[in-house]
Amino acid sequence: MAAKILIVDDEVRHGEVLEAALAERGFEATSTNTVAKALTYCTSHAVDLVLSDLRMPGQGGSDLLKALKEQQPELPVIIMTAYATVRGAVDLVKDGAFDYVAKPLDLDDVVATMARALRLKAVESENARLRSELEGRYRFDNLVGDSPAFRDVLRQVTEVAPSRASVLLLGESGTGKELVARAIHYNSPRRDLPFVAVNCAAIPETLIESELFGHVKGAFTGATGAREGRFAAADHGTLFLDEIADMPLPVQAKVLRALQEQSFEPVGSSKSVSVDVRIIAATHKDLQKEIAAGTFRMDLYYRLAVFPISLPPLRERTDDIVLLANHFLAAAARDMGKRIKGLTPEAQAMLTRYRWPGNVRELQNCMERAAIVARGDLVGEGDLLLFEATGDAAAMPHTLDGDLDGELARIEREFVLKALKDNGGVQARAAEKLGITERSLWHRIKKLGIKIDKVAGAGDG
Template sequence: MRPSVLVVDDEVRLAEVVSAALAERGFDGQAVGSVNEALGVLNSSDVSLVLTDLRMPGLGGRDLLRRIQAVRSEIPVIIMTAYASVRDAVDLVKQGAFDYISKPFEIDDVIATVERALKLGEALEDNRRLRLELEEKYSFGHLTGESASFRNVLRQITEVCESRATVLLEGESGTGKELVARAIHYNSPRRLRPFVAVNCAAIPENLLESELFGHVKGAFTGALAARQGRFAAADKGTLFLDEIGDMPLSIQAKVLRAIQEQTFEPIGSNRSVHVDVRIIAATHKDLRRLIDAQEFRADLYYRLNIFPIALPPLRDRPGDILLLARQFLNSFAADMGKRLIGFTSSAEAAMAGYSWPGNVRELQNCVQRAVIVARGNTIDVSDLSHYVVEGNSKLAPEVGLPNDLDAELARIERNYIIEALKETNGVQVRAAERLGISERSLWHRVKKLAIKIGHHVE
């Protein structure tokens, strides 16, 4: 779709010439002779950019800019003006116009300015869209859980979002600490500012200080250019220090000062840099034990532990397992273009009975794999990772012997056949394939066990 440029000038002939030149360069140009006409076009058409004269009888370019900013602020406005009115045009740029062009002008200058304005508009729109996607992705609605322990986490997140208090997230690996950190940021007054994450365990000790605070050119061997650190990059936003329990003692004192005073010096510099950064830290380790072992500074711990939030492991919120699994299923199925309606009852039993030592991350990875390998429209036990089934207490055989072996075997056989028929929407050929038997054998068993096949298999 070609960008649409609306040219507004009371010298209609000039507006038409500019519009025609724009059309020759790949734009949809439209010329009007007054602000009122321009407002009519804006109300009825999709306009990408407005090129307007500053001074016109009645309403002028200043009035048009004000109207556009009030109702269609995403549309860039370029002001055309005579040399004597350049000061007014500069003032309008300060008020929100993209740029100004002095009359008389070269058409190539007009085209170049229009192209720059449209590229900037596209970039701003992309940024706005990405920001909205991030805010949606990390909204409270995506923190799934109905257990009492997780509801308590949500309550704490709600309490701390609006403040600038330092937050310490504690919990096992895979419990979603970074997801919670991002939710705090994107629901805080800093949501439009950067969220910068650094994994303290993933960066070698000799590089971590430079990563956090930056360095000047020539500060050490290999420092061929100055580099900005993560503290500076997070200015006015949030710095997420993940796995802070793995931060070397040699760096902890400088981090403590940066957090306390919001000031630091890049490596090799004697100039202090002031920042406004909110700190969210996370660890899967017991920091109190690290303090006792003299592996973590007590003063840094107390600075971080202003608002602690403990994230429960998934085994302590069993009622949330299937809620999370269904959410992951819907997300991955949509991404892969697969039509999956859910899990079989046996798959749900397997997931509910597994302890999930890797917590939410392990469950997410398991469901992703299951979505990839699933052949039918539901996910069965065979689609799950083998470790979910092996040693699963809820799948273990019941203790004791049945009073009527034939009746018990018939019940088990009937349940498996019904499950296969439901999974294949009653298509007996596919159900037989899922069960590893012939279609004729399945037909005899359906008849023997009085299974009704219709809209609902029973």
């Protein structure tokens, strides 16, 4: 779609010539000869860029820029000026004009300057759209739940969000700790600044210090250039340290110092870097046990746990299960372009009876799969893939006192293996059966160490 350009020049003939020249270059150009007419036009028409002369009788380019910055601050303005008045144009750039072009005009220079302005406008518009989408996604009213346990979480999130206090989120895997962390950020004064998430368990011990604090060129073998760390990337925003209990002790010491002093040294550097970062940390482990075992620093715990929030497992939020299921089902159906009204009473009862070892994350995955396989406008029992539905209900513990992540990995492995075997090792069909993408299935196969050449036979590697 052609960009819409408004030319403002008191020399009517000059404006018309430029209008025609820009039209030949693929722009949709219109010209006018006064500031008043330009402002009226911008009010009633969509305009992507304004190209204005600096000096005109009465009101000039500076008056137009000032008015547009008040009315449409996102609209780029380029000033046309004779060489004798370049200084005035430079002052206008300081006041918010995108750039200036000198008269007599070089059309290639004009078009190149316009292209830069339009690219920047497009990037800013996309960033604003994404920011609005993120803020909408993490509004408090999108944290779904009406159970007393979850209402208590919402109350705490509402209390702590406006502050700069460190927050420690505690809860089993899949309870929505990152969702809550993002909700805190996007409802805080830092909402327009970076939210940087780091999964401490997913980064090798040898790399985590560099990942968090960056490094200088030559700091270690393979450091061919300087690299900014996550603390610096989150400056003035929020840094989310997920699975903080898996952070190595030496790195915990450096994180503690960074929190206390709001400064750190990149790996291989003796120069301190100052930052203003709010920390939200999360873990599914019992940090008191980790402290007793000597694997987590007590002083770091107290620095992080200024405002601890415990997220209840889904089995303790029975009243929320159907609410959440309908929420996830509606989102999945909308993304797939399917018309699904909801769940049958039998399906609702089945979901409520289930223990949800994978918590909210497992429920979301279950609803996404159900939306794929559902043939009617209601999801029934046959559309739900649950652990208990495999016939191993007796093996499902009512309390999970062991390794939850290990148990979930075992369940996931069984599901993937069964889907692959049922479909002769064909990943596309297995992925469809599981209700996930083929790429997602490939990542799971790699993570779980499944050998495809043995799947259709007796072994699984």
